[in-house]
Amino acid sequence: MKLKEILIITYYDLKIFFRYKINIIWLIVTPVIFTQIGAVVINVMGMERFIETTGGSGSGSLYVMVGFAVFSLANYCWQSGGKIETEMMMGTAKSNFLLPIKRSSYIYGLSLSTILSTGSVSLLQFFAAAYIVKASVRNLVISFLLLIISVIYFLGISLVVSSVSLAYKRVGNLANILTFLLQLLTGLMIPIRSLPKAMQYICYLCPTTWAIDSVRSSLLGLTPILPLWVEACILIVAVVIVNALGQWLIHSSEIKMQRDGLLETY
Numbered sequence: 001m002k003l004k005e006i007l008i009i010t011y012y013d014l015k016i017f018f019r020y021k022i023n024i025i026w027l028i029v030t031p032v033i034f035t036q037i038g039a040v041v042i043n044v045m046g047m048e049r050f051i052e053t054t055g056g057s058g059s060g061s062l063y064v065m066v067g068f069a070v071f072s073l074a075n076y077c078w079q080s081g082g083k084i085e086t087e088m089m090m091g092t093a094k095s096n097f098l099l100p101i102k103r104s105s106y107i108y109g110l111s112l113s114t115i116l117s118t119g120s121v122s123l124l125q126f127f128a129a130a131y132i133v134k135a136s137v138r139n140l141v142i143s144f145l146l147l148i149i150s151v152i153y154f155l156g157i158s159l160v161v162s163s164v165s166l167a168y169k170r171v172g173n174l175a176n177i178l179t180f181l182l183q184l185l186t187g188l189m190i191p192i193r194s195l196p197k198a199m200q201y202i203c204y205l206c207p208t209t210w211a212i213d214s215v216r217s218s219l220l221g222l223t224p225i226l227p228l229w230v231e232a233c234i235l236i237v238a239v240v241i242v243n244a245l246g247q248w249l250i251h252s253s254e255i256k257m258q259r260d261g262l263l264e265t266y
Contacts, residue, residue, distance in 0.1 A: 009109025159246025
């Protein structure tokens with residue numbers, strides 16, 4: 001896998017994305033809607049209860065904003081697996097897979113393009129929150145490094161989703177179900193400490209929980225669920241496992257599809 005290959009795929013996919021103005025409008029509207037929904041949930045919950053369950057004090061909107069910024073980057077990577085499905089529908093998957101690059105580089109390039117386009121607003125939300133809370137340089141650097149580690153983990157997930165797309169075609173429904181479940185199980189809008197104990201343990205099994213909690217806690221000055229260094233270690237282990245698994249799955253799926261002559265079949 002070469003960085004140059006990933007950047008070339010990213011560049012050409014970005015050109016296609018910004019060809020359509022409706023995509024730019026969607027970039028602006030989506031985070032505003034989700035941030036306000038989260039703020040309403042917190043107002044219903046009550047600010048005192050909110051402060052108690054987040055391990056700190058601050059704005060409910062900011063809490064949701066940073067959580068949504070991290071979660072949306074994950075969501076965009078999962079959705080990028082659907083691009084393979086689209087290419088199979090259009091009949092371009094086989095020709096694109098004949099490019100002289102590693103398949104994982106191709107998927108990484110598509111996912112990175114999605115992060116830099118659709119996810120650009122999420123990055124702006126992250127830095128806007130840092131400005132609003134007047135985050136120290138130390139907190140900003142730590143949270144940004146944790147965000148980078150999280151994104152590398154999300155890129156690995158995109159490989160897994162893409163391999164499922166190759167093998168089972170209709171991955172869009174899977175991505176939508178995954179998105180819905182993780183909204184509930186990662187502390188995106190409702191603090192995990194306020195959930196029933198049994199559900200908390202389920203949340204702890206998902207690395208995305210630690211991505212959101214570590215970035216949000218370090219940036220906003222909240223008390224993390226676990227010490228930050230422990231959450232960082234969990235993320236690093238998840239990065240290694242998921243990316244290795246994803247590369248193996250995408251390679252296995254492609255071999256199976258080409259052997260069965262189904263790469264062009266949708």
